[in-house]
Amino acid sequence: MSDDFNQRALDYHAREPAGKLAIHVTKPTATQDDLSLAYSPGVAAPVRAIADNPDEVYRYTGKGNLVAVITDGTAVLGLGNTGALASKPVMEGKGVLFKTFAGVDVFDIEVDAAQPEDFINTVARIAGGFGGINLEDIAAPHCFEIERRLSERLDIPVFHDDQHGTAIITAAGLLNALSIQGKNLADARIVCVGAGAAGIASMQLLVRLGASKHLIHMVDRNGVIHSHREDLNEHKQIFAVDTEDRTLEDACRDADVFIGLSGPDILTPDMLRSMAPNPVIFALSNPDPEIQPDLARETRDDLIMATGRSDYPNQVNNVLGFPFIFRGALDVRARRINDAMLVAATHAIADLAREPVPQSVLDAYGRDHLEFGPDYILPTPFDPRLIETIPEAVARAARDSGVART
CATH class of the missing domain: 3.40.50.720 (NAD(P)-binding Rossmann-like Domain)
Structure with a gap:
């Protein structure tokens, strides 16, 4: 990439506030009464409710719409093992895509762990506050063991997007x-x-x-x-x-x-x-x-x-999948993302490319015409129908395969 592009990327990330993600408050905090409900003493009520019935955590907290994007920094983009800290811009970027395309909130977590065992134990111990785990940029072959063992150990979806x-x-x-x-x-x-x-x-x-x-x-x-x-x-x-x-x-x-x-x-x-x-x-x-x-x-x-490039037809772009797959899994409080859900997502994406392309997509790409054929075998990331079709297909497969809680 050109020096000019690299500098623009650095300037983009450094613009105030630095980074690409921030936390915002979702409840009123304008009065003393608001604060007494948000924190002490009012917060004790949902604590007791969750202690009595753990499923109430989905009702009283943001767990059900919160995904942890977690890496050890061993396979970052095409840059290799950059280490956990240097991977943070990528993890923040993943969070941007989750939120922009599917309304899913994200905490990015960079784990400095040289051995799979250390990484697995760290993730397992913090997983309770999340509705799902998106593993990212973890080198093979460790990524296979990490995903398998965390999926077996946790009661929420664990998904390695690079796979x-x-x-x-x-x-x-x-x-x-x-x-x-x-x-x-x-x-x-x-x-x-x-x-x-x-x-x-x-x-x-x-x-x-x-x-x-x-x-x-x-x-x-x-x-x-x-x-x-x-x-x-x-x-x-x-x-x-x-x-x-x-x-x-x-x-x-x-x-x-x-x-x-x-x-x-x-x-x-x-x-x-x-x-x-x-x-x-x-x-x-x-x-x-x-x-x-x-x-x-x-x-x-x-x-x-x-x-994999956006400047040629038929871009294979993961953003067509992971935000919407997690949206569907979270919507039914799935315990895992299984083979049936992967297959359902695949067919939903393939079938969508065969449908007439909306005008909003043509406008977004400056095109007069797009239709199913040699130069259009996949939908585009800005197709508004992705959020309408893929989550429902994934949620249905989760229910049919018995991994949905709701």
Whole structure:
């Protein structure tokens, strides 16, 4: 990014008041009587009520609309392990998105914990005051253990957005892209470059949606993840396939789908040319994708392409998912976010892209026309129907699967 843009970003964050989040009071505080109700002695009444019946905390406090965005700072954006403190601008930014798009309040919490055990214990001990936990920017493979153990230990939703948020938006876009290309998920040969949190979670969700695991070739920095490798952790081992393919070049041959969650310029024109007719390319490394869209389109005129960038069509943007998924989970006081809720969110997002686009969206993007097709496989973040459709789909799945309290 340019020096000018970096300076504008610094100026933006430094503008008074510093940072991007603040706390505001929701009840009257104009008189002595107001204060006596807000704090002592009036506050004793809800304390006693909650002590007698813990569910009353949802009635008398903000727990039911409050999410903790929590990180250890080990995988911040594309910057790597910056440490917990330096991650705070990102966590505040996540809070801005929660509040702007779904009306969810956020406390950002940066935990200085070198070991998963320390992080897990810290989060578990403070979780009672929150309606949900959004884990953010935690490196693999620790992120898998952290999410699993906290989900088992806590009675509120725990959601690692880098895993499941990316997976949901990717899967929704892919379902639509394959449909346009005349293909179906069950028969698609899929190459996924990047076997970290996002890659593994995305492939797991695609399998739940009907993809064939034996047709998925995951590729890490050591090549194709195959059944004869002895350097695989338990999470990669799930996707080890019996194949003679060893390189990304091998894996791309006759593949229907390329999903990149790795780094820039990894997919070469020759690899793209070797793929099956009507391929789908999701080059999601940000800001520099696995292949530049202009180069990809020069190489193949029959592809559908998505990136993580807002300046190209078909942006895979997690803000389409996490605010609304938590909105639905909080609305029914869900105990967790389970597979049924992830699948419901995926289909809700995919289906919304097939509906006529409202004028307000066209105005927001300066467009005269948008319709379902090769350059519009996902809704835009400013689509007002997201808040109307996704939370309800998630809430319904929570109720149907038995994890909703209300």
